[in-house]
Amino acid sequence: MIPFERxxxxxxxxxxxxxxxxxxxxxxxxxxxxGYWRRAARDLRAAFKxxxxxxxxxxxxxxxxxxxxxxxxxxxxxxxxxxxxxxAAWINSSKSALRSDQVLDPFEGGDGWFEIILxxxxxxxxxxxxxxxxxxxxxxxxxxxxxxxxxxxSFRQEWYRMYCEGELSLEGLARKAPLLAxxxxxxxxxxxxxxxxxxxxxxxxxxxxxxx
Numbered sequence: 001m002i003p004f005e006r007x008x009x010x011x012x013x014x015x016x017x018x019x020x021x022x023x024x025x026x027x028x029x030x031x032x033x034x035g036y037w038r039r040a041a042r043d044l045r046a047a048f049k050x051x052x053x054x055x056x057x058x059x060x061x062x063x064x065x066x067x068x069x070x071x072x073x074x075x076x077x078x079x080x081x082x083x084x085x086x087x088a089a090w091i092n093s094s095k096s097a098l099r100s101d102q103v104l105d106p107f108e109g110g111d112g113w114f115e116i117i118l119x120x121x122x123x124x125x126x127x128x129x130x131x132x133x134x135x136x137x138x139x140x141x142x143x144x145x146x147x148x149x150x151x152x153x154s155f156r157q158e159w160y161r162m163y164c165e166g167e168l169s170l171e172g173l174a175r176k177a178p179l180l181a182x183x184x185x186x187x188x189x190x191x192x193x194x195x196x197x198x199x200x201x202x203x204x205x206x207x208x209x210x211x212x
Contacts, residue, residue, distance in 0.1 A: 001109045001114050001179075002178050003111055004051075004109075007047035009081040009082075013043070021078060025076065037084065040065065040081065040084065041064070044084050044086045045062065045086055048085075051178070053086050053106030054087055054095070055155070057180075059088055064087055064089045064092045066085040067083055070096055085106050085107075094145070095143075101136070113125065114179060116156065116179050120148075120153070155177075156177060170185070
């Protein structure tokens with residue numbers, strides 16, 4: 001997870017999403033809410049720059065509109081732009097069983113709270129995450145399988161392979177998987193700071209790629 005900035009409500013949202021949604025809710029049946037929020041999916045995708053708000057990775061297929069406060073928890077927010085987050089479909093499905101006080105909001109996360117460990121591509125919580133939100137952060141890592149889940153790790157490893165084999169530049173990696181790019185930069189800085197090996201052998205490091 002990386003910090004995301006809130007985007008202003010898109011033009012036409014009130015007429016196409018909020019108003020019809022509120023009319024439905026006024027009928028008193030919140031058990032089956034029409035998916036008017038999908039009409040805002042393209043604007044939400046642009047607001048998150050094609051990155052899932054939870055994995056902080058580029059989505060090759062269109063993501064979904066995640067209700068940060070679920071419809072079961074508070075139906076009145078089902079059609080509120082401020083409650084929408086862009087998320088991979090499998091993340092959205094896993095998160096639906098969690099209350100909003102069990103996970104971190106993508107708009108709440110701070111810079112450097114999470115980092116990727118290379119070469120495993122697992123994600124861990126850092127000491128920069130404030131104590132008051134660490135429990136939620138840990139719950140999110142575990143329940144959404146963001147730390148070491150097979151699916152998310154395999155995606156990271158593929159981006160990392162593309163970078164190491166020269167198929168993706170570091171700048172390109174930063175657009176697709178910002179946390180992974182940060183881990184690569186950290187690795188390179190640490191390698192550069194190490195004293196030269198006594199036998200003169202070059203230090204191993206990720207390949208410097210050209211082109212995105």
